[in-house]
Amino acid sequence: MSTPLSRPSYAAVLRVPHARRTFSAALVGRLSYGTVSLALMLSVTRSTGSYAVAGLVMALFGATSVFLSPYRASLVDRHGPRRALLPMALLYAALLCVLAAACRPGTPEAVLAVTAGLAGACTPQLGPTMRAVWAELLPDRLLLQRAYSVDGVAEELLFVSGPLLVGGIVAVASPVVGVVLSAALVAAGTLAFVTSPATAALRPAGRGKSDGPAPGRGGPGQGRALLQPVVVAAGVGVSVSAVDLLVVAFAGERGLGDGTVAWVLAALSVGSAVGGLVNGAVAWSSPTRARLPFFAAGVGLCLAAAGLAPGLGTLVLAVMCAGLFVAPALTTAYLIADESVAPGFRVRAGAWCNTAVNAGMSAGAAVVGLLVERLPLPVCFAVAGAVAAAAALVPGYRRGAARPAGGAKGAAQSSSVSSELPESSASSES
Numbered sequence: 001m002s003t004p005l006s007r008p009s010y011a012a013v014l015r016v017p018h019a020r021r022t023f024s025a026a027l028v029g030r031l032s033y034g035t036v037s038l039a040l041m042l043s044v045t046r047s048t049g050s051y052a053v054a055g056l057v058m059a060l061f062g063a064t065s066v067f068l069s070p071y072r073a074s075l076v077d078r079h080g081p082r083r084a085l086l087p088m089a090l091l092y093a094a095l096l097c098v099l100a101a102a103c104r105p106g107t108p109e110a111v112l113a114v115t116a117g118l119a120g121a122c123t124p125q126l127g128p129t130m131r132a133v134w135a136e137l138l139p140d141r142l143l144l145q146r147a148y149s150v151d152g153v154a155e156e157l158l159f160v161s162g163p164l165l166v167g168g169i170v171a172v173a174s175p176v177v178g179v180v181l182s183a184a185l186v187a188a189g190t191l192a193f194v195t196s197p198a199t200a201a202l203r204p205a206g207r208g209k210s211d212g213p214a215p216g217r218g219g220p221g222q223g224r225a226l227l228q229p230v231v232v233a234a235g236v237g238v239s240v241s242a243v244d245l246l247v248v249a250f251a252g253e254r255g256l257g258d259g260t261v262a263w264v265l266a267a268l269s270v271g272s273a274v275g276g277l278v279n280g281a282v283a284w285s286s287p288t289r290a291r292l293p294f295f296a297a298g299v300g301l302c303l304a305a306a307g308l309a310p311g312l313g314t315l316v317l318a319v320m321c322a323g324l325f326v327a328p329a330l331t332t333a334y335l336i337a338d339e340s341v342a343p344g345f346r347v348r349a350g351a352w353c354n355t356a357v358n359a360g361m362s363a364g365a366a367v368v369g370l371l372v373e374r375l376p377l378p379v380c381f382a383v384a385g386a387v388a389a390a391a392a393l394v395p396g397y398r399r400g401a402a403r404p405a406g407g408a409k410g411a412a413q414s415s416s417v418s419s420e421l422p423e424s425s426a427s428s429e430s
């Protein structure tokens with residue numbers, strides 16, 4: 001018996017033609033992002049003997065990767081995944097191999113820093129492109145919601161398993177092997193991804209369009225519609241990144257071992273994974289723009305409550321509760337981004353959300369480091385939570401021709417109509 005369209009299952013998502021092949025290939029490439037940071041940091045530290053140099057190299061690598069993300073996404077939208085994504089991935093992989101070869105005593109620090117910056121600038125947009133492929137494969141918004149949830153949970157697991165894989169490598173070999181492995185993963189995964197028929201179905205937007213978040217003749221409407229998901233993604237990124245240092249400070253104040261920090265952070269990841277799966281399984285009656293503030297506020301309130309935890313057990317519970325809202329908030333932000341733009345600009349819209357999350361995480365880590373030394377820990381938790389809660393107050397704007405929030409029939413009709421509309425009217429979304 002087939003699954004009713006009103007409550008499609010996760011299995012229905014993966015039964016869509018070419019979905020498993022395409023998603024598996026994207027995950028192989030994205031595993032590189034879970035392995036490369038730790039492997040590169042260890043490689044630079046061992047070769048130079050300097051944490052300062054390692055920090056500089058990683059900062060340049062991360063900055064060029066994050067802040068050039070919308071531009072790289074615009075290339076994918078404009079030229080298509082095969083013509084844009086594959087050259088990016090091969091150049092990125094080649095530069096990682098150059099970095100691996102350069103991580104040896106005597107290499108000038110400037111060479112390491114410049115090469116790392118160039119490598120980060122070429123990071124392929126596998127996450128945003130995969131979400132654009134999901135949107136192309138699944139015109140039914142309920143199925144798309146489940147696909148984004150599976151995608152988000154899988155990405156969460158990649159960033160947990162990637163460092164564990166590197167840990168196993170460095171136990172038996174040099175960390176540069178991890179850097180080379182990262183290069184091989186991204187090259188092989190991207191090649192398999194762009195040769196999938198599902199990826200080939202993404203139509204380039206063509207030349208002459210704006211590279212910003214508000215492309216085409218409908219730019220102002222699209223840009224305003226993207227404001228809510230981008231701000232919420234940034235706010236959640238700030239709040240989540242603050243947890244790492246706040247938990248370390250919590251353990252230090254109470255004389256707990258460093259091992260307790262790992263348990264609390266694992267609770268955050270577990271909560272996020274569970275929340276993501278539950279969110280994807282629910283057939284919501286409310287529109288995405290109404291749910292997003294609720295999820296963002298949930299993150300903020302739970303983190304503020306975590307600052308009042310009297311002991312480790314209650315802290316773990318509070319942080320896990322915060323995690324329950326993290327993946328739903330980000331998944332919903334990506335769904336809104338997809339609804340807010342024309343089909344030829346989906347990768348770009350997703351990249352703006354990605355950039356917001358990553359930039360928020362970088363800012364959160366820096367700011368909370370200053371606050372912990374100056375304010376009581378409960379106040380620091382409250383401030384971290386307040387950022388996500390404040391992001392929930394950003395009003396949501398909807399473009400006039402956005403696709404319906406749910407229902408297979410309406411979504412399919414909107415999808416077929418949008419292909420006939422000019423770019424100022426059609427709308428839909430690493």
